[in-house]
Amino acid sequence: MTTTYAPTLSAAARGAASPHQASEAASSQTTCYHCGSSLDAANALHGNIADQSQTFCCAGCQAIAQTLHASGMGHIYDGPIAFARPLDGDKRAEAEAVWATYDLPVMRERFVRARADGAEEVSLAITGMRCAACVWLIERALSRVVGIRETTVNYATERARLVCEPGAVRLSAVFAAIADVGYEAWPDQPSARRTAEARERRSLLIRLGIAMLGMMQVMMYAWPVYLHGSDIPVDQTRLMQWASLLLTVPVVLISAAPIFRSAWRQVRHAHVGMDVPVALGIGAAFVASVFATVRGHGETYFDSVTMFVAFLLAARYLELRARQRAASGAEALVRQLPATCRRMDAASGTLQTIPVATLCVGDCVEVRAGEVLPADGVIERGTTEIDESLLSGESVPRQRDIGSAVLAGSYNVASAIRVRVSRVGTQTRLAAIVELLDRALTDKPRMAELADHVAGRFVAVLLGWAVLTAIAWWWIDPTRMFAVTVAVLVVSCPCALSLATPSALAAASGALARRGVLVTRGHAIESLAAVTDVLLDKTGTLTEGRLRLLSIETFGDVDAESCLAMACAMEQSENHPIAQSLRAAAPDALTLPAVECATNVPGHGVHAVVGEQSLRLGTQLFAATQYANQSVKAIRYGYEAPMEEVPPDAACTVVWLGRDGQPLARFTLADTPRADAPACLGALREQGLCLHLVSGDAPETVRWWANRLGIDHAVGGASPEDKRTYVQxxxxxxxxxxxxxxGINDAPLLAQAQVSIAIGTGAPLAQAGADAILTEPRLSAISEAVYIGRRTLRVVRQNLGWAFAYNAISIPLATLGWLSPLAAGIGMSVSSLLVALNAWRLSRAPRHVA
Known part of the structure; x- marks a missing residue:
């Protein structure tokens, strides 16, 4: 079926000029009407579009074109293609100034990566995509940018990867092409460290896959021999041995190669670690199996080799994933600060968009509402409110006037300001906190794993025992020397010992993850078992971190509901935390009156005409200058605590509604505790832990919260340095x-403690310094984490005890020649299996701990 809608794709929209089209026609070549790809005219599909015959490369392109025309979207083939509205006007001019900064060398070095083949690669984050058609539009728009070799747009991740000719593509042209079709894009450059980590994970995963495949195939051949070895013909047994050899070779040469390299480095540096006996066990069992296969008699241990390598790599992969989940402090700092800022040109008085990296002390920058400050400085023009919760721990934005100091990384809430830069780069307050974080990470005391604590002596004794066994059997029976020595190495191969701790940690990590605790460092679980004191922050940890309306006190004959409706109407266009809290407290059925002439006075409040009344909403000096102790009617909102448990004035934010200087209502707002905070703290106390509350809020506020939640030790007004000192x-x-x-202010505290947990909704920098992240808003997971940590330590000790008991029994038997290498391999596998099964009991830990 054909459609009857009109215009054909223009030469510009196709990305090809008329001479090129003529050349294609002369050579019996044409292009697809929809996707523009070249194709042979003889093999092209033809369809009637708008009474004109068009060519298509496939039925899919033909169907899409017909569907777009039928739905009235045929105009996209006439010129610039856009499903969304392109960026234009003043917004376009402002965006172009920002785009231009990304063409500077300092920005290209940061976001453009060089490839091995000489090309350049750019990763973009794209916003506004709604469906697969958006992907097609963006890829088509980018295909017209000169110099781009390859474009891949991923709808699921909202990311794009561009491969470009070296030095041929300007980032500003890429952003402009995407904006032309109605989308917004910015660089999304992963750091070199993250790229290296991804490469390491991929390499280990490939080696683990090879080992797992080899193990399954070799076990398929070994199992019949275990069950019916005497009944199988010799030629079939030999065939299965050769097949097992071929399957084991890639496991040894590829999957186990890093183990052999690590063992060689340890021997070369006179440090015998766990990899040495592992490598000897794998190598000896493999060599013995090869000799037995070639000679046609003797035992083979290909199943033991492949199973051991697969189990070991699986444990190491889990450990690697746990170590790499935490980002570095430097990366978090880059994500916290903006890439560009607007600097005031001293000569012309105009604003220039420049990279933050080029800012200098003495520059004047403009920071608008909703933006992050790029550097430390002093306000020169304007008044606003600054949210410094991630830096200072204060839960409420604070007013900042001309002459006030502001810090890089804080958030401008209310209105535009101009700031004279006083510190940049590594001299800022944010950088100083990161330096504290790095220093704390370096100095952090770490508990060594129990297996590592005894590994050195065990390995030395094991190797010495194997040598003595070989010497003894050389004198006793040289024909059995090799078999007995291999049996000793195989049966005592520290598989169970090496899996005792990692398997328990892996099981505990999975149990914690299912409870909303993501472990990011390997030592965290063992450290949780030894915890004696728990130190908690207040804002965003024990409390919700957002204001909630506690009460409305009315004056005169105006009811509370009417006052709340007028306040919500006046704040309807504001995005301030107080405005959000007032609107959130209003019932859905509340009718808001009409508002006229609403004007925001930064640092004071809002004045407007509401129902022919001139009202003010804000501070007492702004809205209710004539307030006296009048009779009030108080109504509670959204807070179940009795009146005597209302936070003190220092912990509350008060907003006044007034008319002609006379108060109409007083709104009291404050932070509120998380619903499960009391239960969590009670569970921690029942486990014998001492609780501490340390916060950047006012000391009076912190003491009130400590009494409210039953915490014995409380410190308020604490800076990041004070918190770290308290832990020390x-x-x-x-x-x-x-x-x-x-918060970011908690990062040094989290890094200094023996073990730390960051709230998942907090700052990335705080998560970078933490050993675990709470991914669910459920504080009871903290007490569960301590319980699982203690239980994990018990399981580790059980596994280590079993591993040593097994070796204490099996090694003498193998030394006396009573265990064949085959029996030794089976014993090693059974020992490892028992250790793994005991470890995975941790996954059944209870969800609620009392």
């Missing part, structure tokens, strides 16, 4: 500290 003082008294926080 506890550690000096031999305390094992678990720290819980969410």
């Amino acid at each position: 003082q506890l550690q000096a008294r031999r305390a094992r500290v678990l720290a819980v926080g969410d």
Whole structure:
């Protein structure tokens, strides 16, 4: 079926000029009407589009073109293709100034990567995509940019990858092409560190896959021999041995290659670690099996080799994933600060968009509402409110006037300001906190795993025992020397010992993940088992971190509901936290009156005409200058605590609604505790832990919250340095500290503690310094984590005890020649299986701990 809608794709829209089209026609070549790809005219499909015959490369392109025309979207083939509205006008001019900064060398070095083949690669984050058609539009728009070799747009991740000719593509042209079709794009450059981590994960996963495939195939050949070995003809047994050899070779040469390299480095540096006996066991069993296969008699251990390598690599992959889940402090800092800013040109007085990296002390920058400050400085023009919760721990934005100091990384809430830069780069307050974080990470005391604690002596004794066994059997029976020595190495190969700790940690990590605790460092679980003190932040950790309306006190004959309706109407266009809290407290059925002439006065409030009344909403000096102690009617909103448990004034934010200087209502807002905070703290106390509350809020506020939640030790007004010092003082008294926080100001605290948990909704930098992340808003997971940590330590000790008991029994038997290498291999596998099964009991840990 054909459609009858009109115009054909123009030469510009096709990305080809008329001479090129003429050349194609002369050579019996044409292009697809929909996707523009070249094709042979003899093989092209033809369809009637708008009474004109068009060519298509496939039925899919023909169907899409017909569907677009039928739905009234045929105009996209006439010129610039856009499903969304392109960026234009003043927004386009402002965006172009920002795009131009990405063409500067300092920005290209940051976002453009060189490939091995000489090309350049750029990763983009794209916003506004709604369906697969958006992907097609963006790829088509980018195909017209000169110099782009390859474009891949991923709808699921909203990311695009461009491969470009070296030095031929300007990033501003790429952004402009995407904006022309109605979308917005910015660089999304993964760091070199993250790229290296991804490469390491991919390599280990490939080697693990090879080992798992080899293990399954070899076991398929070994199982019949175990069950019916005497009944199988010799020629069939030999065939299965040769097949097992061929399948084991890639496991040894590829999957186990890093183990052999690590063992060689340890021997070369006179440090015998766990990889040495592992490599000897794998190598000896493989060599013995090869000799037995070639000679046509003797035992083979290909199944033991492949199974051991697969189990070991699986444990190491889980450990690697756990180590790499935490980002570095430097990466988090880059994500916190903006890439560009607007600098005031001293000569012309105009604003120039420049990279933040080129800012200098003394520059004047403009920071608009909703933007992050690029550097430390002093406000020169304007008044606003600054949210410094990630830096100072304060839960409420604070007013900042001319002459006030502001910090890089803080958030401008209310209105535009101009800031004279006083510190940039590594001199800023944010950089100083990151330096504290790095120093704390370096100095952090770490508990060595129990297996590593005894590995050195065990390995030395094991190797010495194998040598003595070989010497003894050389004198006793030289024909059995090799078989007995291999049996000793195989049966004592520290598979169970090496899996004792990682398998338990892996099972515990899975159990914690299912409870909303993501472990990011391997030592975290064992450290949780030894915790004696728990140190918690207040804002965003024990509390919701957002304001909630507690009460409305009315004056005169105006009811609370009417006052709330007028306040919500006046704040309807504002995005301030107080405005959001007032609107959230309003019932859905509340009718808002009409508002006229609403004007925001930064730092004071809003004045507007509401129902022919001139009202003011804001501070007392702004809205209710004539307030006296009048009779009030208080109504509680959204807070179930009795009146005597209302936070003190220092912990509350008060907003006044007034008319002609006379108060109409007083709104009291404050942070509120998380619903499960009391239960979590109670569970921690029942486990014998001492609780501490340390916060950047006012001391009076912190003491009130500590009394409210039953916490004995509380410190307020604490800076990041004070928090870290507090932890050091506890550690000096031999305390094992678990720290819980969410803000950037908590990062040094989290890094200094023996083990730390960051709230998942908090700052990336805080998560970078933490050993675990709480991914669900469920504080009870913290007490569960401590319980699982203690249970994990018990399981690790059981596994280690079993591993040593097994070796204490099996090694003498193998030394005496009572165990063949085959029996030794089976014993090693059974021992490892028992250790793994015991470890996975941790996955059945209870969800709620009392």
